[in-house]
Amino acid sequence: MKLPVAFRAAGIAVGIKSQEALDLGLITAEVPLYWALTSTRNQVVAPCVSRNRARYSSGRTVHGVIVNSGNANCANGDQGIWDNEDFAGMAASALGLPQVQNMLTASTGIIGHRLPVARIRSGLSDLAEQLGDDSEDFAKAILTTDTCRKQVAVTLRSGARILGIAKGSGMIHPNMATMLAFVMTDASISQTALRELWPSLVERSFNQITVDGDTSPNDMALLLSSHQHNSDPGEFAEALDAVCRQLAEKIAGDGEGATKLLVVEVKGGRSGEGARAAARQVARSLLVKTAMHGNDPNWGRILTALGSSGAILDQSKVTIRLQDVLVYQGAPKEFEATELAAALDRDRVTIAIDLAAGEYTGSAWGCDLTADYVRINADYHT
């Protein structure tokens, strides 16, 4: 896809992955970029996350982000910290940037193996040469076990654009862990406003993908703005929210071994966090995931997941709908089982819940659990 104004991106293969796949990507711009960052809640953090956080608190603009896939550079002790500094330095230098601080880093892949810095160094001038206004190679270079690129773009009335690119996280963090999202825009919104907005949008989108509470040490969602087009802040916020939610859906639907996307829509929550927690708990329940794989309208498993989510609910009034068919309303409801099983045999299944306890809503995205998932993750070897 075409990048927003003033952005440049590229992706090449330098042999970090054993396959001949693209594994080194770069986003940069002709102007200093405003940015907002949300990163993992895991207490174990990779050096790229620690470093970006340190940059973040300075409040300064950046000139881009260098990303590799195939190696997370995580849990490598002090060596990993030095290698990550080196990674940023090489990229800044290849772009002729005076300050290494202006270059952010992101890594995804295997944990506990040293980052192959020599290989990366040898590819950097090639990467810089390939910079262009198209996102495809970058979107490919950040993938690990993903089966496809994940990109969403929207255009605002002002002509400003938002382009989001994401990878992973497999089903429940994958072999190679990590959810990465890079959202670029040329809408002119102040950095302060971007930083206020971003965490709440990430909370409702990327943090609602079923990840089993197991965040990766490398998770990162980065918003970059080249501030070229004056735009309505309300319209911008809504469009950015839509981009994040669509990317979240794409990530969940491409879960390892998955055959279908599960969309869980909760209403009637006593609080927003309660509604989101209820949605997450349903989307991540192994029993719900296996039932949906088997096209089984097993609402008992859904009700049980809701009850263990911590969300306040009224057990005598809760309703559950599968593909718009009411299956539970404080007590079991009659439904045509064969028809419903057929309706569940789709690549997108919607589970709609009313907690009957308030006015708040929340969504979560997940996928079914298949024997293929087990094979992918049990056969993989470190």
Next chain:
Amino acid sequence: MKLPVAFRAAGIAVGIKSQEALDLGLITAEVPLYWALTSTRNQVVAPCVSRNRARYSSGRTVHGVIVNSGNANCANGDQGIWDNEDFAGMAASALGLPQVQNMLTASTGIIGHRLPVARIRSGLSDLAEQLGDDSEDFAKAILTTDTCRKQVAVTLRSGARILGIAKGSGMIHPNMATMLAFVMTDASISQTALRELWPSLVERSFNQITVDGDTSPNDMALLLSSHQHNSDPGEFAEALDAVCRQLAEKIAGDGEGATKLLVVEVKGGRSGEGARAAARQVARSLLVKTAMHGNDPNWGRILTALGSSGAILDQSKVTIRLQDVLVYQGAPKEFEATELAAALDRDRVTIAIDLAAGEYTGSAWGCDLTADYVRINADYHT
């Protein structure tokens, strides 16, 4: 196994399950029983749990518990409440008990189907006739997808005995949900002391089986005492703890589709709850479970699970041992991969962790995740 003094038990088949398996069990005694109860934290609760809780707060003794498998009598609206009262009443009447309140109930099985009270009624006189001092039929009658009976017995110096009997919860709550444990003793410990002791022991044992946060609406751990032998309270508490932990281990090892038991031992926690949370998070991580299934010493997945557990840890000092082999100590450690893979190819795998943040310990029990688990749970139909 032989029951503690003054207890009687039986188990019969009345056709609640489709197979000709035992599905109705009874424990009673010649004397009023002291008791302690811990039940599910799920907000959705089955009528048997609500009723037992109400009995519990009265502080009165009981005469026993009637248990069925194959039907959870859960989420059946008001009908379920009436049927559960009926269930207790029938049992009390078959035993000639004057007060229905003296009979506790427990149900496990499918959710949202009416309890077949007529079948149960027709079997009750037979059940009462079969009461004896042996536990085998009762232990069988409470099973659902379990592949074997789960019983543990110890004898104290005083001659007093403790006999624990449990069922399920499959891997991460099973098709038919529910972990049930019934622990009988003839040690003479006051009901007040039993009730003080029980929750902390359950916390460290049954609540540390990997259940993915997804408690079932019917979970229950019941301690019954016929108070016949004066015993040392300290010795009793230790023995009871051991019984609970061994039962927890048996439940985890019999997880649906599992080929091996995972024992996670955490030390160095800043708090007991932190150490237990860290152990649980490792035991429940799908990636750890699949790695252990594949005999893969993938410590990165273990470290990641620890980091997302909420437990305080010192990332630069954490150690991880698999089957006693040190694989991580603040940074990757060299190990003989082929030898370790062979050591992981056992029916019991120990993951030992030092969080390096304090003095507290915690254990959790889980099992590997297999393609069979998916098949069992996806092919099952409501």
